[in-house]
Amino acid sequence: MDNWKPDKQINAYQKIQNAFQYLWQNEYYVIRQLIFKAFLVISMGPTMLAIAYAASAIPDIKARVQLFIIYIIILLIYILIFKNYYESLIFTIEKYIATIRINVMDNVRQAELMSFEKIGSEKIYSALTIDIMTLSEVSHSIAMGIISIFLLTDLMLYLSYLSWQAFLFCLFALFFVSFFYINNQLQLRKNALTVREYEKKMFKRIYDLLYGYKELRLHDPKNDDFYINGLKKNMTRLQDLKLLSGQKFTNNFSIASGLQMFLIVGVVLFLPILGLKSHETLFTIVAVVLFLPIGFLIDQAPRLTLASISLQRLFDLENELLQLNKESKKQVIISEPFKLHELKYTDITYCYHDSNEAGFKVGPISISVKAGETLFITGGNGSGKSTLLKLITGLYPCSSGRVELNHKEIDIGCYRSLFSAIFFDYHLFDRFYGSNKIDPQRVKELIQMMQLENKVTFEDNRFSSLHLSTGQRKRLALIMSIVADKPVSIFDEWAAHQDPEFRNMFYETILPQLKNQGKAIIVVSHDENFFCHADKLIRLDFGQLKNE
Numbered sequence: 001m002d003n004w005k006p007d008k009q010i011n012a013y014q015k016i017q018n019a020f021q022y023l024w025q026n027e028y029y030v031i032r033q034l035i036f037k038a039f040l041v042i043s044m045g046p047t048m049l050a051i052a053y054a055a056s057a058i059p060d061i062k063a064r065v066q067l068f069i070i071y072i073i074i075l076l077i078y079i080l081i082f083k084n085y086y087e088s089l090i091f092t093i094e095k096y097i098a099t100i101r102i103n104v105m106d107n108v109r110q111a112e113l114m115s116f117e118k119i120g121s122e123k124i125y126s127a128l129t130i131d132i133m134t135l136s137e138v139s140h141s142i143a144m145g146i147i148s149i150f151l152l153t154d155l156m157l158y159l160s161y162l163s164w165q166a167f168l169f170c171l172f173a174l175f176f177v178s179f180f181y182i183n184n185q186l187q188l189r190k191n192a193l194t195v196r197e198y199e200k201k202m203f204k205r206i207y208d209l210l211y212g213y214k215e216l217r218l219h220d221p222k223n224d225d226f227y228i229n230g231l232k233k234n235m236t237r238l239q240d241l242k243l244l245s246g247q248k249f250t251n252n253f254s255i256a257s258g259l260q261m262f263l264i265v266g267v268v269l270f271l272p273i274l275g276l277k278s279h280e281t282l283f284t285i286v287a288v289v290l291f292l293p294i295g296f297l298i299d300q301a302p303r304l305t306l307a308s309i310s311l312q313r314l315f316d317l318e319n320e321l322l323q324l325n326k327e328s329k330k331q332v333i334i335s336e337p338f339k340l341h342e343l344k345y346t347d348i349t350y351c352y353h354d355s356n357e358a359g360f361k362v363g364p365i366s367i368s369v370k371a372g373e374t375l376f377i378t379g380g381n382g383s384g385k386s387t388l389l390k391l392i393t394g395l396y397p398c399s400s401g402r403v404e405l406n407h408k409e410i411d412i413g414c415y416r417s418l419f420s421a422i423f424f425d426y427h428l429f430d431r432f433y434g435s436n437k438i439d440p441q442r443v444k445e446l447i448q449m450m451q452l453e454n455k456v457t458f459e460d461n462r463f464s465s466l467h468l469s470t471g472q473r474k475r476l477a478l479i480m481s482i483v484a485d486k487p488v489s490i491f492d493e494w495a496a497h498q499d500p501e502f503r504n505m506f507y508e509t510i511l512p513q514l515k516n517q518g519k520a521i522i523v524v525s526h527d528e529n530f531f532c533h534a535d536k537l538i539r540l541d542f543g544q545l546k547n548e
Contacts (some may be wrong), residue, residue, distance in 0.1 A: 006492050012363070037081060042526065043134055090143060094139060097132065097135050100132075100311075119317070122204065127313055130300050134307055151291075152297070156171070163221055163281065173259060174259070181252060184251050185248075185305060188248040188249070190303050193309060198241060229525055256294050263289045340406070342370045342371070344404040345368065347366055348400070348402075349400045350363060350396055350397075363544075365544075367545075374523065374534065375520075377525075378525060378531075378540070383543065390422065392490070393419045394411075419486055419489075420490070424472075424493050428466055428476060430462050431463070432480065432483065442483060443479065446479040455468055478494065482510075491523045492524040495525065507530040507533050511533055
C-alpha cells in the first residue's frame, strides 16, 4: 500500500483518488474477477426471465418440465455465483480497510512525541475507532450498489430495446433529477463534516462529565454552568445539525420516490401519445421501470457519503502525521554486555514553538548521572520538570547542547531503550511487550512485595487485571519497571499517590536496591524528607537550573 502514499502537500481528495488507483493497479486481478462475477450475477436474471417467458409460450408439458429443470439449475448457479461474489467483495473491502488502519497506526507509533501531542489523542482515537467502523459498515452497501448499477444499466438497455422513446424519457428524467440530488448530497456532505466536528466536541464534554464528576459535584454553580454552556449548548447545536441532515436525507428519499412515480405515470400517459400502441409492450415497460433500483441506490448513497468522509478524515490524519516530522531515527538496541558508566547532558535546551506554551524555554541545563547514582529533580508546577524528562529520554529533541554516553557523544533520540520510565501521566499495559525473558517467579515475588497478590495475578506473560486504585496501579507500574531491568530508571512523582508505608518502601528500600544493582536513577520528587537519599539534587524554576 506504500505505492500510493503521497508527498506532504497532497490533499485528502487526491489521496482518495490514489487509493482507488492503488486498488486498480495492485488488485487488478481481484477487481477484474469481482466485475466479472457481478456481471454474471446480473446476466443470470434476464436469463431466468427469458426461460420463464419461453415456458409460458410452450404448450407442451414435457418441454415445460425440461425448462423448469434448467431454470432450477441456473438458479442454483446464480446463488453460488452471488455468494462467491459477495464474499470476495467483502473480503477485498475489509482487507483494504485493515490496511488503512494498520498504515495510520504505524504512522502514529512512529511519529515524534511533539507531533502526537499537536494532533491530539482524541482526534487519533476518533479516526481509528469511529471512522474505521463507519468504513467497515459500508461493505454491504458497496456490494449491493455495484449489483444495482449493473442492474440499472441492463434494464435501461432493455428499455431502449423495447422503446427508444421510453428510454430517452427515463434517461432525461434521471439526469434532470440527478442535478438536484447531487446538489442536495453535496450540502449533506458539508453538513456531515460539521456534525463530526461537533460530535468530537461532545465526546470531550462527556469525558469532562465522567472524569470531572467530583469537581462538578463540589460546586453547584460550576456544575450548572457546565451543563448549560457545555453539555446542553453543544447537544442542542448537534441536534440542530442532525435534524438538518435528516431533512436532507428526507429530501433524497422524496426525490427517489417522486422520480419512480413520475416515470411510471409518465410512461403510461405520454408513450401512447408518442405512438406506442401495444398494451403488452407498455405493461412490460412499466414493469421494467418498477424494477429500476433507484430507491436502493438513493438509500445507500448517504452511507457511502459518510464513509467517504471517514476515509477523508483518515487520509487527513495520515497526511498530518507525514507533515509533522515523522520519526526516522533508528533505535540502538542495548545488548546484554552493555554497561552504563555515565550519562551526561551539557547545555541542553528546548524551546516551545506553535503551541500553548510558545516562548517557554527549558535550559541551558547541564547534568549528569552515573551508574549506581541517584539524581533528584524538584521544582514547582510549570518549572519544566516534565519537559526536562522528555529531553533526558530523547522523546523531545534538544534545541541545542550535547549528550554523552560513557564519554561518547550520541543522539539520545536513538538511545531511548536505555530508559525505563514511569511518567506522571503514565499508561499501564497489561503485559511486558518487547520482553521475551520474563521470570514469572520474580514478578510474583514483586506482586507479593507490593501487597497486590489479592488483586492481581501474573499468568501467560500478562496481568489478570488493571482495575486497581491509583496507588495500586503505580505499584504495578513499578513492578514492570523493575522487571524491565534497564540501565536508567526514571520515576516522575511516583510516591505522590502512595500511603506512608509504600512511600517509605520506595525511598528506603526500592531505590537503594536499584542503586546497588548499578542503575542510574532519576527521581522527580517534592518529598523533602527523603532528599537525603539523593546523591545529587537539582531544582528547576521556570525552565532554569537554580542550584545543584
